C-alpha cells in the first residue's frame with residue numbers, strides 16, 4: 001500500500017491547567033490523502049482547532065507524531081518547519097488573527113513576505129486575491145474598519161495567496177451570511193478540484209456535506225465512531 005500523504009500516529013496534545021489535565025487531542029490516528037476535501041465536525045471543545053494547529057505545524061504534540069510525505073514533522077529543524085508553514089500550508093484561523101495596524105492588503109501581503117515573494121509581486125497577488133474574495137474596494141481598510149464577514153474573507157485571502165498545497169480552514173464561514181457562505185463553499189470546492197487539499201472544521205453540517213468527500217467527527221479529543229454512512233476514516237476509539 002502507498003504511504004498516506006499525511007498520517008498521524010497516536011497523536012496527543014494535553015494541556016495542564018492547574019492540577020487538571022485537558023486531553024484536547026487524545027490518540028488520533030488519521031490519514032489524509034493528497035487532493036481530498038476532509039471535513040472535521042464535533043462539539044465545541046472536542047479538539048478540532050487543536051488538531052488543525054498540530055497538522056499545520058503551529059503546535060507540537062505531547063506525544064505521538066505526524067508524518068508528512070513519510071517524514072515526521074517532529075524531525076524537522078526550525079528552518080524546515082518554517083518552510084513547511086510558509087510554502088506548503090495555508091491556515092484560516094477561527095479567530096482570524098489579522099494584524100490590527102495593517103490594512104487588508106498589508107495583512108495578505110505579509111503571508112508572502114515569509115514566503116520570499118518579491119515585493120511588487122506580493123502587492124499584485126494580494127490585491128488579486130482580495131478582489132477574488134469581493135474585497136477589491138476594501139484594500140486600504142484596517143481590520144477594525146471591516147465587518148466580521150469581511151475580516152473572515154481577508155483571513156481566507158491571506159491563507160490562499162501563497163497557493164498552498166494544503167489548506168487548513170477553521171470555521172471559514174463562521175461569521176458569514178448565507179450568500180457569502182455559498183460563495184466561499186464554491187471557491188473552496190473549485191480550488192479543491194484544481195488540486196488543493198482542504199481540511200475544514202465546521203459546525204455547519206450542510207456545508208460539510210456539500211463540500212467534503214469525507215467527514216470525521218471529534219469527540220473529547222478522539223475520533224468518534226461514524227454515526228452515519230457519510231462519516232468515515234481514521235480509527236474510531
Ligand SMILES: Nc1ncnc2c1ncn2[C@@H]1O[C@H](COP(=O)(O)OP(=O)(O)OP(=O)(O)O)[C@@H](O)[C@H]1O
Pocket residue numbers: 015016017022023024042043044045046047048049050051094
Ligand atoms: N492553551 C490551552 N490551555 C488549556 N486548555 C486548552 C488550551 N487550548 C485549548 N484548550 C482546551 O482543549 C480543548 C479543545 O480545544 P479546541 O480549541 O481544540 O476545541 P474546538 O473543538 O476547536 O472547539 P470550538 O468548536 O469551540 O472551537 C478544550 O477543552 C479547551 O478548553
Ligand SMILES: [Mg+2]
Pocket residue numbers: 048049050094170
Ligand atoms: Mg475551535
